[in-house]
Amino acid sequence: MSDNSSSEPSNFIRNIINDDLKNNKNDGRVHTRFPPEPNGYLHIGHAKSICLNFGVAQDYQGGICNLRFDDTNPEKEDVEYTDSIQSDVEWLGFDWKDRLYFSSDYFEKLFEFAKQLIRDEKAYVDHLTADEIREHRGSLTEPGKPSPYRDRSVEENLDLFDRMRAGEFAEGECLLRAKIDMASPNMNMRDPAVYRIKKASHHRTGDDWCIYPMYDYTHCISDALEGITHSLCTLEFEDHRPLYDWFLDQLPVKCHPQQIEFARLNLNYTVTSKRKLNELVTEDLVSGWDDPRMPTIVGMRRRGYTPEAIRDFCSRIGVTKTDTVIDVGVLENCVREDLDKRTRRVLAVLDPLKVVIENYPEGEGESELLDAPYHPNDPSMGQRQLPFSKVIFIEKSDFMEDPPKKFFRLGPGREVRLRYAYFITCTDVIKNDDGEVIELRCTYDSETKGGNAPDGRKVKGTIHWVSAEHALKTEVRLYDRLFNDAKPDSNKHEQDWKSFINPESMTVLQNAYLEPSLVDAESESLYQFERTGYFCVDSKDRLDGKPVFNRTVTLRDSWAKQKNK
Numbered sequence: 223m224s225d226n227s228s229s230e231p232s233n234f235i236r237n238i239i240n241d242d243l244k245n246n247k248n249d250g251r252v253h254t255r256f257p258p259e260p261n262g263y264l265h266i267g268h269a270k271s272i273c274l275n276f277g278v279a280q281d282y283q284g285g286i287c288n289l290r291f292d293d294t295n296p297e298k299e300d301v302e303y304t305d306s307i308q309s310d311v312e313w314l315g316f317d318w319k320d321r322l323y324f325s326s327d328y329f330e331k332l333f334e335f336a337k338q339l340i341r342d343e344k345a346y347v348d349h350l351t352a353d354e355i356r357e358h359r360g361s362l363t364e365p366g367k368p369s370p371y372r373d374r375s376v377e378e379n380l381d382l383f384d385r386m387r388a389g390e391f392a393e394g395e396c397l398l399r400a401k402i403d404m405a406s407p408n409m410n411m412r413d414p415a416v417y418r419i420k421k422a423s424h425h426r427t428g429d430d431w432c433i434y435p436m437y438d439y440t441h442c443i444s445d446a447l448e449g450i451t452h453s454l455c456t457l458e459f460e461d462h463r464p465l466y467d468w469f470l471d472q473l474p475v476k477c478h479p480q481q482i483e484f485a486r487l488n489l490n491y492t493v494t495s496k497r498k499l500n501e502l503v504t505e506d507l508v509s510g511w512d513d514p515r516m517p518t519i520v521g522m523r524r525r526g527y528t529p530e531a532i533r534d535f536c537s538r539i540g541v542t543k544t545d546t547v548i549d550v551g552v553l554e555n556c557v558r559e560d561l562d563k564r565t566r567r568v569l570a571v572l573d574p575l576k577v578v579i580e581n582y583p584e585g586e587g588e589s590e591l592l593d594a595p596y597h598p599n600d601p602s603m604g605q606r607q608l609p610f611s612k613v614i615f616i617e618k619s620d621f622m623e624d625p626p627k628k629f630f631r632l633g634p635g636r637e638v639r640l641r642y643a644y645f646i647t648c649t650d651v652i653k654n655d656d657g658e659v660i661e662l663r664c665t666y667d668s669e670t671k672g673g674n675a676p677d678g679r680k681v682k683g684t685i686h687w688v689s690a691e692h693a694l695k696t697e698v699r700l701y702d703r704l705f706n707d708a709k710p711d712s713n714k715h716e717q718d719w720k721s722f723i724n725p726e727s728m729t730v731l732q733n734a735y736l737e738p739s740l741v742d743a744e745s746e747s748l749y750q751f752e753r754t755g756y757f758c759v760d761s762k763d764r765l766d767g768k769p770v771f772n773r774t775v776t777l778r779d780s781w782a783k784q785k786n787k
């Protein structure tokens with residue numbers, strides 16, 4: 223097997239694999255796995271792990287990657303999650319082919335291996351209570367004390383373990399522990415639990431079991447049974463590696479994968495703990511796992527993030543051994559860059575101000591169609607025709623009654639270009655009783671069709687517009703970061719992390735006017751609304767049969783500006 227000299231930057235994991243291949247370790251195989259627990263939806267942190275595991279496999283000839291559900295905790299797991307995880311991995315662009323596995327498929331083997339440990343006097347049934355076990359465990363400075371049940375005979379242990387499986391004991395009454403070293407400086411080695419009693423139905427094995435194997439025990443054996451060569455996991459498992467190796471050293475498995483730890487992805491302005499994301503959902507602080515503000519794969523997808531942008535992000539942040547916090551602006555920039563290449567530019571007025579063009583012909587049928595390319599310098603995107611008429615909408619923010627010098631948009635007596643249309647000059651401002659501007663009167667220069675004056679006169683500003691009678695009126699949702707604090711879930715904020723939810727993370731505009739071509743926009747299709755941002759057709763909601771749009775990301779990073787102020 224050889225390095226495919228991929229486009230991926232090298233990293234310490236690839237270096238380890240390259241060395242292993244040179245030494246013909248694992249007969250030259252590269253076999254990884256992505257092992258989610260089906261107790262929630264995948265998030266951007268998982269995307270890093272997916273890109274790494276599947277990416278590494280792709281980079282080596284013959285390399286393969288399994289998708290394995292680590293489903294040993296029946297109470298929190300559900301088929302809703304196994305389904306969503308598969309769909310998310312696929313959407314991200316990865317293929318596990320026929321290698322879909324479940325740890326629960328190994329329950330019988332895991333049980334037999336545990337009996338082997340007992341027979342080898344490497345495991346025992348302990349009847350201490352949870353509190354007593356904690357007391358016996360000792361601390362970082364003090365060694366632990368052995369349980370009084372530690373030296374039960376093999377026969378007694380086998381009998382008790384069988385009776386655990388048969389349901390003769392209550393939850394918490396006893397457990398199976400590995401017999402390692404109560405004085406080990408590594409707390410994970412102080413006789414860790416191997417099996418505990420849980421009288422819970424499992425989403426795959428039903429009521430077949432009332433004892434369930436622990437993560438540390440299950441994970442290494444599952445890896446070994448599948449012939450994994452490199453077991454990539456996040457840094458918090460570094461202290462568990464001796465245990466990973468210990469179990470495999472005791473048991474008659476043919477393969478001993480190498481566990482390699484890497485730094486997990488932390489993003490500012492974002493929480494990526496499944497427990498916390500779950501809380502946001504169950505407490506209705508967001509509309510669901512797929513709320514476009516959620517850092518979940520389904521949320522990002524609904525917001526308009528593309529698999530390409532997410533993969534690009536994962537590749538740019540790289541893989542290291544040091545915990546860092548990545549600026550969420552880096553992710554947003556990857557999204558901008560990708561959308562810049564792929565989206566058609568369209569006109570949409572989000573906060574409308576009515577403009578009457580007084581010298582434009584009156585009445586029905588007096589509209590014309592103007593040619594407008596979908597991309598200024600990519601003709602392959604084609605073009606559409608924009609209807610123009612006497613009454614149009616422009617963006618409120620494109621008019622100022624008393625504009626400063628550098629404001630190049632519309633003001634009394636000023637002339638601007640309407641994108642793809644004409645020059646117009648503001649001749650009158652109409653206000654309501656509160657003094658609020660509600661309408662502008664303008665004149666247009668019929669000689670400037672297409673946006674250029676034959677006499678060579680220039681205007682500094684170009685603004686977007688839509689024809690009032692032709693526009694698609696629909697709902698547009700402006701999404702922003704869900705948290706307004708850079709570290710919503712730092713230790714300091716552990717109690718009140720939800721108080722940092724950004725009240726402006728979602729603004730619903732009921733009064734947006736979009737160019738008419740968008741009436742047929744398909745679910746999930748992406749656009750640039752000129753001058754306002756990137757938008758995506760919501761995949762769930764429609765308004766009176768019309769598409770509803772989500773803002774994916776603004777054109778520029780307004781948070782960076784704020785920070786610099």
Ligand code: ATP
Binds near residue numbers: 258454456495
């Ligand atoms: P959480 O801490 O939110 O409960 P988890 O780590 O328990 O997440 P798993 O389903 O066990 O979630 O994760 C599957 C894989 O994804 C694991 O290998 C885990 O290390 C990896 N992973 C989870 N979160 C991140 C992250 N933020 N960055 C990189 N990898 C991650």
Ligand code: MG
Binds near residue numbers: 259
């Ligand atoms: Mg986990």
